[in-house]
Amino acid sequence: MDFSGKSVLVTGAGKGIGRATAKMLAARGAEVIALTRSQDDLDSLAAEIGCRTIAVDLADAEATRAAALAAMPADYLVNNAGTTALDSFLDLTPETFDLLQAVNVRAPMIMAQEYARSALARGAKGAIVNVSSVSSFIGFADHAAYCASKGALDGLSRVMANELGRLGIRVNCINPTVTLTPMAVKAWSDEEKAGRMLSRIPLGHFASPEEVASVILFLLSDEASMLNGLAMPVDGGFMIN
Ligand code: NDP
Numbered sequence: 001m002d003f004s005g006k007s008v009l010v011t012g013a014g015k016g017i018g019r020a021t022a023k024m025l026a027a028r029g030a031e032v033i034a035l036t037r038s039q040d041d042l043d044s045l046a047a048e049i050g051c052r053t054i055a056v057d058l059a060d061a062e063a064t065r066a067a068a069l070a071a072m073p074a075d076y077l078v079n080n081a082g083t084t085a086l087d088s089f090l091d092l093t094p095e096t097f098d099l100l101q102a103v104n105v106r107a108p109m110i111m112a113q114e115y116a117r118s119a120l121a122r123g124a125k126g127a128i129v130n131v132s133s134v135s136s137f138i139g140f141a142d143h144a145a146y147c148a149s150k151g152a153l154d155g156l157s158r159v160m161a162n163e164l165g166r167l168g169i170r171v172n173c174i175n176p177t178v179t180l181t182p183m184a185v186k187a188w189s190d191e192e193k194a195g196r197m198l199s200r201i202p203l204g205h206f207a208s209p210e211e212v213a214s215v216i217l218f219l220l221s222d223e224a225s226m227l228n229g230l231a232m233p234v235d236g237g238f239m240i241n
Contacts, residue, residue, distance in 0.1 A: 001221045004029030008220065009074040011058065011111060012081025013051075014041025016181030017131060020209035021078055021216050023049055028217070033071045036081065058107035059099055068114035073122060076220045077115040079108035080131040082149075084187055089144045097145045104149035109156060112171070116164055125168035129219045130157045131212075132173040134235050143187075150175075154231045161229030170228040172219045177235035179207040203236030 008025050012018035013034035019041070022032045026049035034045050035054040042053035056067035058081050083103045085096045108130050119126045135143055136150035154173055161171040178184050178197055184206070188194045198206065215234050218224055233239045 001217050001223060002029055003217075003221075006075040007031040007033060007073070008076045008078060009033040009035060009071045009111070009115065010078045010080060011035045011107070012131075013045060014038050016183060017176070017179055017209045017212045017216075018078070018080040019045060021080060021213040022051060024210065024213045024217055026051065033074055035067060035071060059102045061102070061106060061110060064107050064110045065114065068111045072114060072118035073124075074115060074118070075124070076126060077111060077128045078131070078216055078220070079111055079128065080216075081107065082131065082133075082183070084143070084146045084183055086142045086187065087144070088142055092144050097148070100145040100149045101152065104146070105152045105156060108153060112160060112164075116167070116169055119169060120167060127170045127220045127224075128160065128164070128172070129216045130171070130173045131216070132157070132175045132231060134175050134177050134233060134238055136173075136175055136231065137233075137239065157231070158229055165228045170219075170224070172224075172227055172230040172232060174212065174215055174219065175231050175233045175235070176207050176212045177201060177233070177238045179209060179212050181209055197238075200241040201236040201238045202241070205236065207234060207236065 008030045010022045013022040014036035022034050026032050032051035034051045037057050039055045046053050054067050056063050058064050132153045133150040135147045136154045157173045178188050212234050
């Protein structure tokens with residue numbers, strides 16, 4: 001897959017899956033527009049791959065829209081940034097619930113609106129990949145706000161695929177299993193819990209950020225020209241168990 005001459009906006013590009021995606025895209029010729037919260041991460045990424053950078057807190061809707069507008073035009077969009085919180089359902093607060101909805105669902109909506117408006121105004125076609133999770137299909141204990149946000153992201157993506165697909169913009173979700181990033185350390189450091197999860201993955205290992213990034217690149221590329229509206233597990237077979 002060659003992305004020479006293509007610009008790609010990647011959110012959450014500072015760490016984990018987003019950083020791996022930004023680096024893989026740059027290695028294949030893309031001009032990366034890296035967006036995340038921590039300026040240090042953006043500086044170190046820019047030193048590595050020479051990308052444009054935008055620092056923003058995606059929990060802030062107005063700042064998110066301004067950042068999206070500043071990032072345009074872009075040929076493709078990867079809505080990867082996400083956050084998690086571990087609370088039992090009975091302890092979950094409205095504040096935590098709202099924060100996860102804001103970062104994991106509302107921000108991708110705003111990004112995609114400005115991306116699509118910009119593409120349509122230029123008469124361009126395009127593609128969006130939203131990074132969801134197997135948590136949209138499964139009721140993992142202590143992940144109520146996260147599972148709800150990823151289920152909402154899948155639903156949002158299907159509507160986007162329906163409306164934007166008709167305008168030449170493909171929209172797909174990927175739904176990774178545990179992926180070895182800083183977020184996974186937060187959510188899966190309990191060995192017994194991680195072992196139970198791993199035992200359901202026939203391929204016998206968690207995903208690497210690069211194994212997820214390569215699927216994102218495929219879905220963005222013209223190789224996936226007939227794919228629209230998917231919620232695609234990237235899970236080593238977890239979902240068949
Ligand atoms: P990481 O925590 O490793 O990286 C997330 C990136 O998103 C960081 O650069 C982070 O910046 C940024 N980010 C988080 N919150 C905000 C915010 N409010 N505003 C701006 N940027 C923000 O996560 P992963 O790479 O693991 O996750 C990437 C995506 O993949 C997420 O959507 C996640 O839900 C999903 N996913 C992850 C899985 C896993 O096991 N790791 C499994 C399935 C899905 P900062 O560090 O500065 O906060």
